[in-house]
Amino acid sequence: MPLRRVRFTFRTDLIQRPVIYELGKEFEIVTNIRRADVGQDTSWVVLELEGSVEEIDRGLAWVTEQGVEVSALEGDILAG
Amino acid sequence: MPNVQSLRCKECGRDYPQEPIYVCDFCFGPLEVNYDYDAIAKNISRESIQDGPLTIWRYDELLPASRDNAVNIGAGMTPLLKADNLGKELGLNNLWIKNDAANPTHSFKDRVVSVASTKAVEFDFDTIACASTGNLAGATAAHGAKAGMNTMVFIPSDLERGKILGAAVFGSVVLVNGNYDDVNRLCSELGDDRRWAFVNINMRPYYSEGSKSIGYELAEQLGWRAPQHVVVPVASGSLFTKVYKGLQEFAQLGIIDSADTKMHIAQPFGCSPVAKAFVEGVAHPKPVVPDTIAKSLAIGSPADGMYSVGIANKTGGSGTIVPESEISEGMKLLAETEGIFTETAGGVVISTLRRLAREGVIGPDEETVALITGTGLKTLEAIEDVVSTKTIDPTVRSFDEIVMGTAVN
Numbered sequence: 001m002p003l004r005r006v007r008f009t010f011r012t013d014l015i016q017r018p019v020i021y022e023l024g025k026e027f028e029i030v031t032n033i034r035r036a037d038v039g040q041d042t043s044w045v046v047l048e049l050e051g052s053v054e055e056i057d058r059g060l061a062w063v064t065e066q067g068v069e070v071s072a073l074e075g076d077i078l079a080g
Numbered sequence: 081m082p083n084v085q086s087l088r089c090k091e092c093g094r095d096y097p098q099e100p101i102y103v104c105d106f107c108f109g110p111l112e113v114n115y116d117y118d119a120i121a122k123n124i125s126r127e128s129i130q131d132g133p134l135t136i137w138r139y140d141e142l143l144p145a146s147r148d149n150a151v152n153i154g155a156g157m158t159p160l161l162k163a164d165n166l167g168k169e170l171g172l173n174n175l176w177i178k179n180d181a182a183n184p185t186h187s188f189k190d191r192v193v194s195v196a197s198t199k200a201v202e203f204d205f206d207t208i209a210c211a212s213t214g215n216l217a218g219a220t221a222a223h224g225a226k227a228g229m230n231t232m233v234f235i236p237s238d239l240e241r242g243k244i245l246g247a248a249v250f251g252s253v254v255l256v257n258g259n260y261d262d263v264n265r266l267c268s269e270l271g272d273d274r275r276w277a278f279v280n281i282n283m284r285p286y287y288s289e290g291s292k293s294i295g296y297e298l299a300e301q302l303g304w305r306a307p308q309h310v311v312v313p314v315a316s317g318s319l320f321t322k323v324y325k326g327l328q329e330f331a332q333l334g335i336i337d338s339a340d341t342k343m344h345i346a347q348p349f350g351c352s353p354v355a356k357a358f359v360e361g362v363a364h365p366k367p368v369v370p371d372t373i374a375k376s377l378a379i380g381s382p383a384d385g386m387y388s389v390g391i392a393n394k395t396g397g398s399g400t401i402v403p404e405s406e407i408s409e410g411m412k413l414l415a416e417t418e419g420i421f422t423e424t425a426g427g428v429v430i431s432t433l434r435r436l437a438r439e440g441v442i443g444p445d446e447e448t449v450a451l452i453t454g455t456g457l458k459t460l461e462a463i464e465d466v467v468s469t470k471t472i473d474p475t476v477r478s479f480d481e482i483v484m485g486t487a488v489n
């Protein structure tokens with residue numbers, strides 16, 4: 001199964017929602033948290049997702065819709 | 081002589097062998113080259129450095145590869161110029177410009193790619209690749225050509241002609257029909273299952289070390305001391321963190337007495353996640369969708385953003401968000417005062433400098449370096465509206481009338 005490493009950045013008002021739990025329930029994706037920081041204004045979680053490419057794409061689109069910023073772990077690759 | 085002990089995770093400290101890897105399997109933190117500083121201290125001195133070549137490779141004790149095998153087209157040892165005219169304009173009496181537009185492909189990216197391509201050869205890759213909006217493309221294609229490697233340079237198809245041709249002249253360049261996110265996505269997928277040396281993905285730990293050489297050069301060119309302030313243009317934040325690291329290493333090794341340099345972040349309004357995090361007092365920058373004329377700084381999700389904010393805070397530095405309209409003003413100001421034509425990233429730096437001087441963040445007599453990281457010839461579009469020319473007929477009369485503004489009867 002393909003794996004994808006991503007970072008979710010949350011606004012304060014989203015921190016109390018179990019977005020990652022819901023992602024695993026609503027989609028056929030196994031979520032595996034590796035590192036996290038819950039701060040005053042924003043919080044982030046670094047995690048690995050396992051599932052089909054299509055399912056991960058659908059899942060991440062849903063997470064984005066919830067207002068969570070999704071970014072590749074290595075950051076942007078396209079550089080100046 | 082490389083004095084590398086391991087690659088070490090910046091987050092959890094786990095060690096990994098020197099391989100083409102960039103992320104910790106355990107916590108997904110970034111890997112960084114970890115040196116044996118005791119061994120380095122035995123071999124390095126001001127004199128040994130001065131005896132070396134006039135390139136970044138004079139500092140190879142502190143780089144992850146040896147100068148003997150370096151893929152070298154002459155990156156580094158660019159001029160550090162006293163900028164008295166600009167200084168007068170801004171009220172700064174001790175201002176220096178580090179002109180990295182004087183590198184072989186006209187940007188600081190030659191430093192990082194020289195190291196990355198040397199490691200790529202060492203790891204036996206036959207293809208070197210990158211995704212770029214211009215500067216990295218030229219640097220990668222040129223070093224790939226010098227190394228005799230295949231090059232795979234991916235750039236957005238709507239890029240300026242000068243940048244496309246300026247990279248394609250060295251070898252194969254692939255134009256991708258798509259936006260910024262599409263190119264990013266494609267290249268991270270390609271990087272997953274091809275044995276290519278992607279300079280800013282699997283070569284990143286080595287690549288980024290190349291930028292430390294700016295820190296070393298500043299210290300050496302100032303007469304073996306660290307400046308009080310450095311203003312740095314930030315995209316991913318790699319350059320920013322490594323200039324700092326270079327100065328710190330020199331102090332730690334006793335090559336300079338101390339490095340109490342204040343590190344200042346410069347970003348354009350249309351892409352300023354790192355400067356914004358600093359200003360708002362947030363540790364981790366929030367990703368943005370870039371929309372700026374400073375394309376070389378258009379990284380919305382900066383891999384080293386958090387570390388850059390940390391360094392700016394720790395050193396008593398700052399973060400400045402430059403309005404888009406001030407970018408070309410900064411370019412023009414530097415050109416008119418110092419005779420240096422920089423690209424948009426340099427415009428962001430000069431406008432940041434102007435603000436820091438005005439606000440008193442940088443005092444009038446404090447030794448300050450502004451990093452100019454690329455040439456204006458690659459971003460001519462940016463100054464079209466602020467530069468004017470006059471056209472005349474080939475007659476003295478026309479000259480007097482149009483250029484001198486003298487009424488002719």
Ligand SMILES: Cc1ncc(COP(=O)(O)O)c(C=O)c1O
Binds near residue numbers: 318423453
């Ligand atoms: C001219 C110029 N200056 C500065 C930068 C910033 O580099 P970094 O991604 O290391 O922050 C880049 C590269 O992206 C660049 O092309």
Ligand SMILES: [Zn+2]
Binds near residue numbers: 091093104106108
């Ligand atoms: Zn780790």
